[in-house]
Amino acid sequence: MLEVTEPKSVWRAYTRMSKLLAKLPPHTASLVERVMDEGVTPETQAIAKRAPQKEWERYQLLRIIGNGNPNRLADLTELAMDEIRIGLEEGNLP
DSSP, X not given: OOOOOSHHHHHHHHHHHHHHHHHSOHHHHXXXXXXXXXXXXXXXXXXXXXXXXXXXXXXXXXXHHHHSOTTOHHHHHHHHHHHHHHHHHHTSOO
């Protein structure tokens, strides 16, 4: 897992996130930013459900958020953050 504890680590994490977001379609990139800022909320669930079909089929993150139990937002946030961490480590969102 990526450790972010010192300036060099912070810069590395920022660079990885910037590269990851640049690879994503706008709808998915926006959702990743919102999850990073706010966690999964009813609004981010609605945004995930409005994803273009091609993105919905391509990105597991959208399906996790969009199909998740709205009564378990903390758990959904944890799952979503795991997906984002994988994306950061692999350089591509699963």
